[in-house]
Structure formats: structure tokens, C-alpha cells
Amino acid sequence: MITVHLRLFTYSLKGGLVLKRWAIFIVVIFVVGLICNWFWKELSPNQYGPLADVTWKTNGFPNTVHVHLEDEQGRPLAKTLLTVYTNDDAFDFTTNLQGDAKIVCSGQVLFGIESQHRTVFSKSLAMYTGSPSLADGLDFHIVAKRPDLISRGAGIYEEMKREEELLEVLKKNEEARKTADVSADEGATPPSDENDAEEPAQPNTDSEDDSTPATKDSSGEQ
Missing domain, CATH: 1.20.5 (Single alpha-helices involved in coiled-coils or other helix-helix interfaces)
Structure with missing residues (x-):
């Protein structure tokens, strides 16, 4: 045991x-x-996050950063403040109506990008890995998953869309009004020549009545 x-x-x-x-x-x-x-x-040249998906590649001119910002439907996000962080300093720039922005930066590597003060791209070891390098220029494509949080362009786009819809409605109303005016003009009765012409003078019945008795008198005498 x-x-x-x-x-x-x-x-x-x-x-x-x-x-x-x-x-x-x-x-x-x-x-x-x-x-x-x-x-x-x-x-990796790709980075996927809760706010945006980012793809970058080496392209352009040295120390030049180009960013294209859009939503998941491919609509550009305009008037959005972007901040690029390099090992030298931070640089601010704003996207245009096509969602593009370009800026010349100083430094060797890029550490991150913020959109409306929210981080959408980050490379904490960029100084050690040397990537992304600014030596040959960088081209970023950012697809916003939450454009309401990282871009003013979402609101601007909706406002522009409402303005376009309003202009379209006004245009249709104007075309309908013109069509109605043309139809009314075509349906109107043209003035007749008989109405415009002067009425013929009526015969003087009084003179006939006066002459008739005279004729009878003369015939009676005969």
C-alpha cells in the first residue's frame, strides 16, 4: 500500500x-x-480602428503628406481639421471640398494623424522602425467609420445635400410654372376679326317711313 x-x-x-x-x-x-x-x-501599410480605416503608401514629394478623407459611401469629407505629428513637430491643415489636404512637414518619420482632435492613425514605434518615412512623401487614404465624430464634413455634406434638394425642388416648380403659362397661352381664344371690325351702319328706318306715305299719296291722286 x-x-x-x-x-x-x-x-x-x-x-x-x-x-x-x-x-x-x-x-x-x-x-x-x-x-x-x-x-x-x-x-503594415494598413491600420483598422473603431473610428477609421487608414491605408498609406510612399508617394509624392519629400516631406509632403497628402490625405484623402471620405466616409464609407465614398463621399468626401470637407472642412475637416487634420493634425499630423512627426518627430519634429505637429502640423495642422484642413480638407477641401473634395476631401483632400496636402501639407509640407519637417522631420524624418510620421507618428500619427488626428482628425478633429481624435486619433485615427498612430505609429508609436515609428522612430525605431523608420516607418512611415517622410523621405519620399506619404499618401494617406482615410475612410471614416464615424464621420460624425471625426469630421465636420459629415454635417456640411448633409447641409449641401439639403441645399441641392431644395434647389432641385425650386427648379421643378419653376419648370412646372412655365409649362402652365405656356399651356394657358395656347388655350386662350384669339380675338376674332368680326368682333374687332366695326359694326355696319344700320339703315335709317325713319327716312323710309317718312317716304312711304308720300308715295301712297301720290298714287292715290292718280
Whole structure:
């Protein structure tokens, strides 16, 4: 009985050690995976977040950053304040009516981009990885998932859309009014020549009446 208990204890002890080794191995793999994923995100030309999806590429002129901002339907977001952070300073610029903005920055790498003071792009290890580099210029395409939070252009677009709809309604009303006026002019009865012409003079019946008795008198005398 004592021997059996010792073997079970030894087996359970070995099993416990094996489980601990596997647990350590799993933890190490998990940590390594997180580090690799972190570096991949830092080096990847794509970044997906809750506010926006960002894609960038090397393009343009040295130290020049171009940004195109739009919503998920492809509509440009205008009049939106963007802030670019480099290892040298922060630079502000605003998108135009086509959702584009371009600015010349100083520095070697770009750390992040904010839209209306909300972070949409971030590279915390840019100084160590050297990416994104400003040496050959950068071209960013930002698709806003929450344009109501990161862009004034969403409200401006809706306002412009309402103005366009109002102008369209006014245009249709004007065309309908012109059509009604033309139809009214075509349906009007033209003035007749008979109405415009002067009525013929009526014969003088009094003179006829006066002459008739004279004729009778003369005939009676004969």
C-alpha cells in the first residue's frame, strides 16, 4: 500500500511539472505572438480602428503628406481639421471640398494623424522602425467609420445635400410654372376679326317711313 501511494504521488508530481512546463510554453508563445503582432501593425501599410480605416503608401514629394478623407459611401469629407505629428513637430491643415489636404512637414518619420482632435492613425514605434518615412512623401487614404465624430464634413455634406434638394425642388416648380403659362397661352381664344371690325351702319328706318306715305299719296291722286 505504501509503495502504491508513493508511485501515485510521484506520477502526480511529474504530471504537475509537465503541466507547468506546457503552461510556461503557452505563455511564451502568447507573448511572442503579441510582440510580433505589434511590430506587424507598426510596419503594415494598413491600420483598422473603431473610428477609421487608414491605408498609406510612399508617394509624392519629400516631406509632403497628402490625405484623402471620405466616409464609407465614398463621399468626401470637407472642412475637416487634420493634425499630423512627426518627430519634429505637429502640423495642422484642413480638407477641401473634395476631401483632400496636402501639407509640407519637417522631420524624418510620421507618428500619427488626428482628425478633429481624435486619433485615427498612430505609429508609436515609428522612430525605431523608420516607418512611415517622410523621405519620399506619404499618401494617406482615410475612410471614416464615424464621420460624425471625426469630421465636420459629415454635417456640411448633409447641409449641401439639403441645399441641392431644395434647389432641385425650386427648379421643378419653376419648370412646372412655365409649362402652365405656356399651356394657358395656347388655350386662350384669339380675338376674332368680326368682333374687332366695326359694326355696319344700320339703315335709317325713319327716312323710309317718312317716304312711304308720300308715295301712297301720290298714287292715290292718280
